[in-house]
Amino acid sequence: MPFNQKPQKFNAKINTVTVGTGDKAVTIGGNSTFPFYTFDAPTENRPKIGVEITDMGLDEFAPGIKAYYEGCTTMAEIAKKAAAMEGGDFVVLNLDGGDPNGVNKSTEELIAVVKEVAEAIDCPLVVEGCKNVEKDAELLPKVAEALQGRNVIVMSEKEENYKAIGAAAGLAYNQIVGAESADDINLAKQLNVVTTQLGVDAKKIVMNVGTATVGYGYEYVVSTMDRIKGAALSQNDNMLQMPIITPVSSETWGVKESVATEEDMPEWGSEDERGINMEVMTAAADLAAGSDAVILRHPQSVKTIAKMIDALV
C-alpha cells in the first residue's frame, strides 16, 4: 500500500507585486502554497533577494562586505557594484543616516543620495527609512516624489506615520508601499486595512511584518509569518495577502555574534564566517517561514541564499 499523498490546495494566493520597470523589473508573491511546498503546487515566483547599501557609504559595513566594494568612492559606484552582485535581484537603499538620534542628515542631503543611487542603476530599487517615525514621515514622501516613474518600494510605513507615507508613496507618486509592523498578525492586518482605506491599492502594498536575528526573539517572527500565511491562504484574508519582504541584514549585522572581532573572541573563529552565517541562517529561516523577499548585504550570503532558493523551487 503506497503512501497516500494529500496535497494541500488553497483557493487563495499571495498578491503579485512587480517592482521596478522595464526588463529588470522583478515580481514577488503570487504563490498559493506555504513556502517551498512545490509538492502542493508549483512555485509561481521564486523569492527574491535585495542587496542593501546605506547612505552612510561603507563606513558601517563589516570588513568582509567592505572588501566587495573596494575601490568604490561615491554612492553611485557603490550602487552599481551592489546591482552587479551575483544572486541579487534588486538594490535596497537604507537611509539610516537620517536618524535624528544618530547622524541626523537633512532630508535634502538624503534625497540627493537617493537620486544619485537611482540614476546609477537600472534594476529595481527599494528605499528604507531611518527608523524614526517623524523623520520618515517627512523624508519618505520626498523619496517617493524624487523617484517618480521608477515604481520603487518605499519601506518603513508604520502605524504612526502611515498617512504621510501611504498617501505619498501609494497615491501621489504611484510607488509601492512597504507596510511595517512588529511581529503581530493583527497589527500587520490593521496597518493594511488603514492603508487601503487611504485609497492605496492593496496590490501596491508589501509587508515587513517584523524581523529579528535568529536567537533574538526570532520565535515571534516565525509565528507571525506562519499565521499570516495561514490566514492569507486558508482563510482567504485579502488584508493579509500582501507579499512579505524582510530586511535581514540591518538586524543580523548588529548583534555581537556578527560584530565581535576575532581578537575579542578568539574561540569563536573567523568574524566574516560568523557574520555570513548569522545572515544566511536568518534569511533561510525567514524564507522558510514565509518571506517573499529578503534583504541582505554580504556577497557570500546573497550567493548562498540564491543557491538555496534555486535548490528548493
Next chain:
Amino acid sequence: MLINRIFSGNDAVYGLTEKAVNDAVQQHGADKAVGFPHTAYCLPCYYAVTGVKIKTLGELQAALSVVKSLMTREHALEDALMSGVATALCAEFIEALKYLDGAEPYQEPCYGHLPDSIIRELGVPLVTGDIPGVAVILGSAPTAQEGVDLIKSYQAQGILVTLVGGIIDQAQELGLKMGYNLRIVPLGKDVTSVIHVVSVALRAALIFGNVTPGDAASLLTYTKDRVPAFVNAFKPVDDVILAAGAGAIKLGFPVISNEDENIAEVPGALIACPNVADFNKVSLEARGIKIKITKVDIPVAFASAFEGEIIRRKDMRVEFDGSRVDCVELVQTKEMNEVEDHKITVVGPEVDSFEPGSKHSLAYVVEVAGKKMQPDFEPVIERKFHNYINCIEGVYHTGQRDMFRIRISNDAFAAGFRARHFGEVLYTQVKNEFEAVVDKCQVTVYTDPAECTRIRHEVAIPTFDKRDARLETLTDESVDVYYSCILCQAFSPSHVCVVTPERLGLCGAVSWLDAKATNELDPNGPCQIITKERPIDVNLGSYEDVDEAVKKYSQGALEHVTLYSIMQDPMTSCGCFECICGIEPFSNGVVIANREYAGMTPLGMTFSEMASMTGGGVQTPGFMGHGKHFISSKKFMKAEGGIERIVWMPKELKETVAERLNRTAKELYGIDNFTDMVGDETVATDPEVLVAFLTEHNHPALSMDPMM
C-alpha cells in the same frame, strides 16, 4: 428666490463664456491648442466631471453643449446645484482662454492655475491632517483688518487659505505676507479664478482617490468626504457668486457668508453668519474640521515620565483631599450648542490665595459634545483622568470619582501652575485621545467649597448612581450587539473573547462598555462588533453570528463557541484570565480558583496546572477561564444550571465575591447565604472531604442533573 438667483447667475456666466469661446475660435481657429500649464489633466475640472480631455479650442466649443445640458431649469435645489457645477465649468473655460499661446496671465502675488506637483505635495498633509482644511475666501471683508484677522486665524490652525477678489488687495494693504509656503495662496482677482482651487480638489480626487474621470458620483463623494474645503463669501454676494457657490455646495463645501439681503439659508450648506469674527468657528463646525492640539499649554512639563512622581507633604503647596472635603471629577455629555470648545472656567479662588500646606475642595467637570459621543463613554474618559493629572510635573493624583486626592508641589506652584491648568490638561488630553467621539470640550474647575459640595452631591453622585443603575440593567438580552476582543492574541494566537454586558473579558479588564468605547475610538482595533441576530440555542448562548466572528478573528482555529456553557464549546482562554473554573465530578459541580491562590484544589490540580491545560486559545470542555466579576453573573455557566454549580472557591475569592454572589443566588434560587454552602481550602482540598461538607450543608449541586 435663491434658486432663481442661481439660475440667473449661471445664465450670465454661460453667456459670457459662450461669447468668449466663440470669439477665440474665430480669432485663433478651432485647431488652436488650449490648456493649463503643468497638468496632465487637460482642463482638469471638465475632465474630472465628464472624462473628456479638451485640447483645442474646437473641442472647447463642442464642450459648451455639454455644459448647457447641465443647466436644467426645473425649480428644484438639485437643478440649482447642477447649474452651480455648470458655472464652475464655465469659469474654467474662461480661465483657460487666459492661458492661450503660453501666456502668463497672473502676476505676483496671484497664482492662478496651480500645477499638478503642488497637488501631489498638498495631498499628503491633507491626508495626514497636517493641513486640516482648505478655506476659500472670496470678495472683500467689511474692513481690511477683519479680513486679515480671519486669514491669520486659519493660518494659525494650519488651514490652507486661498483668496479670490478684493481680499487680496486688503491683505496687501496691511502688508500680510502671502505665498504657498505660508499656506496663503491668492488665486486671482476675477471671481472665475476660484476655479483654480476647485481644480485642486478635483485633481486630488483623481490622484489620491483613484476616481475614474467621468465618474461624477464618485468624484462628488470624494470631494465631500475627503476634501475638507469650505467657502467664506463676503457680501455683497451677487448672482454670479451665488451660482459659483452652488457649485461649491454640490462638491460638499459649505458656503458661509455675512450677506443678509436676498438670500436664504440652506442648512449645513449655505450658512449666514453676520459677524466675520465668527466665520472661523462656524466654518470649522460646518465642515466638521477638528484642529489637532500638539502642546499642552501649562507652565510645567507634561509627560508620562512624571506618572510615578510622589509629592511628599513637605514638598507640597496645597492638597485637595476627597476623603476629607468634597472633591469630584466628572465627565458630562452635552449638546453641541451647549459647549464652547476650549472654554476653561475657574469658579472660586485660585491656588495663590490658599495657605501653603492647606487642604481644599476641588471639583472639575469636563463637558463634552460630539456627533458620536454617548453617555456610556463618560466613565471610560473619566478613568483616564488619573493618568492625565499624574503626568503633570509636580502634581500627584490618586483615587477616582469623588474619592481622589491631588497634591501640587511647591516647585510646580513656583513655576506658575494653577487650578486653571487642570482645565488645560484635561481639555487637551480629552480632545486628543478621544478625538473620534469628542468634537467640543469645555472644562469648569471649582475651588469654591460650596460649589464643590453642590457639584458633588447634586450633580456627580446622581450621575454615578444613574451609571451604576445603567450597568445593572445592561443584560445580554437588552443589547443588540456584543464585541470581540483580541487584545491578547500576541500571546495566545487563536483566542477570541466575546464580551457581553454580563460577561466581561476573562482578564477582568474589558467590560462591554469598554469594548464598545474601544470600538468607537479605534474602528479597526482589537474590539469589533458582533451581531446576535441569528441565535442557534439561546440557553447555551450560541449564535451563528458569534461563531462566524470567532472563526474570523481566530483565523479559522475555532468554529463554535457558546457563551453560557463550560461543557459544550466553551469560550477559549488566553492565559491572562483572573480565574479558572473546572468541573468537579464527585460533587457534580465546579471548582473555581483565582490566580492569586497557590494551593491545591479538590480537583487535584492547582491554578497553574489548570491554567496550563486551559490557556492558549484551546477549547477544553469542563474548564474555562473567566473574570472575577463573572462569578456572580446570572449567565455564569447558565446552560449547566448557573451559579448553583459552584462547590468550592479559595476563601479569599469567596469573600471578595460573596455579597454579589449571594444576591444572585437569592434572586435566582431563593437561597440565602449561598457562599456558606461553598467549600474552601479551610474545609477541603480533596473531593471526598468536600462532598461530605457539601452533603452536610445540603448544597444544591448534589441533587442536580449530572454534568457529564
Next chain:
Amino acid sequence: MALNGIQIFKLTPKKNCKECGCPTCMAFSMKVAQGAMKIEQCPHMSEDALASLSEATAPPMKTIKIGTGAEELTLGGETVLFRHEKTFVNKSRYAVELCTCMDDAAVDAKLAEIPKVDYDRIGERMYAELVYVNCDAEATADKYTALVQKAAALGRTMILGCSDPEIAKAALEVCKDNKPVLNGANASNYEAMNAVATAAGVVLGVSGKDLNELYDTTAALEKLGNKNLVLDVTGADVKETFGNAVQVRRAALKDQDRTFGYPSIVNLAKIAGGDYHLQAALAAVFTMKYGSIIVMERMTYAEALPLYGLRQNVFTDPQKPMRVEPGIYPMNGADENSLVVTTVDFALTYFLVSGELERSGVPLNLVINDAGGLSVLTSWAAGKFSGNSISAFFKENVEPKVKSRRLVIPGKVAVLKGDLEAKLPGWEIIVGPREAVQLVKFLKDLDA
C-alpha cells in the same frame, strides 16, 4: 480525533486512588488528554476502556529516545505543524558527520574540532549532540568498527550510517550500550537490519528511494513488531528532501497517518556536501520545518551561534516566554560605581535592551529582575514587577555588590518612581525611555 479530558475521565474508575501519582482521576485524565501521561499508567483501567482509549489517546507521532544517561535525547512526539498552534516539544538535534572515506588526519581533525563548541545560552547547553558515522561502500567491518570506536571516545551519541547488516552488527558490538541509532534499513535489507537493531536494542533508521518505498518499508518493519524507528527522509536533492520532510510530518500530524509518525533524519552532507554555507542555510530551513536529526559536515561556532539561537527560539513554548536569569549584568566595562539600569527577565526584552545598551557604549550595570518572564507592562500589571519586588531584589542582590545609587527604570513603569524612592532609600530613581531604541540617546543625554 484526540479525546478531551472529560471523555477520558468517563472511562476511568473514578476512585481517586492516587496510584498513578495524580491526586484525582480528573487530574489524571486531563494530563492524558494533554499527552503528558499515558493511559496505561492507570492501574485500574478496565480492558475494554484501555483498548478503546489507547488507540484514541496514542500520540500521532511517536517519541523516540536515543543515547543513554546524560546523553539521552528525546526525538519526535510533536502534535502540531506550527508552533503557534500549541508548541514544539522536542528540538532538532545536530550531528557532525565522520566517514570511512576520510583519511585519519581528517578524522582526527574533525574529532578535535567537535568538542570545541560547547557553551551555555540562556540556561541551555549548546553543543553537537550527535556524531554521524558513515560507512561508505568500500569499507570493511574492521575499518568501520575502528572508526566507530574512535568516534565513541567523544562520548556523544552516535548514528551509524550503515546498510550492511554484517558490518552494522560488528560495529554495534562495540557501542550498543550507548544506544546509538542504526541508520541503514531499506526496502532490500530491512528484515536483516531489523534483526540486528532489535538484537542490539537500538533505534533503527529507515530510508527509501521515494516516499512510497519509505512508507512501505516502515509499514513492513512495524509489521515485524518494530516501532522504535526514525525515518531518513534525505532524497536525491534538496528539493526532494524538503518535500519528504514536510510530507512525512504532515501526513502524521494532519492526516493522522501513523506509519509516518516517527522522527526524521535529514542528511545535509549528502545533499549539500562541500558547501558549508549552503548547509548552514539548509540547517536553518530544516530546523524550522521538521528535521529531528540534521546531519552536517561541520559544527564550528560560525554554524553554532546562529543555529542554536534559532533552535532555542523555535522550540520555546509560545505561552511560556523565554526567560533570562535574574542578576547583575555589567556592560561596556562597568564597575561597581557605574549607573544601574533595570528591566524584566523576559528574554525578548532583555535582548532588545541589552543590545541598545551595548550600542550606547556607556558603562553600566544591567539588573534583571525576576518578573516571571513577562514583558514590562504585562509583569507590572500582574504585580510581578512592582515597587515591592524590585526593591526586595535590589536590597538582597544589588546593594551588597554595587555602590552606585542611580537607577534607571523603564519608561513604561514611570508610575513606580515614587514607590521606589520610598522603598529604596538613598537611590536616585530616573525614568528611562519607553522604548529600547531610545536608550542610546537617553544615555547620551543623561551624562551630557
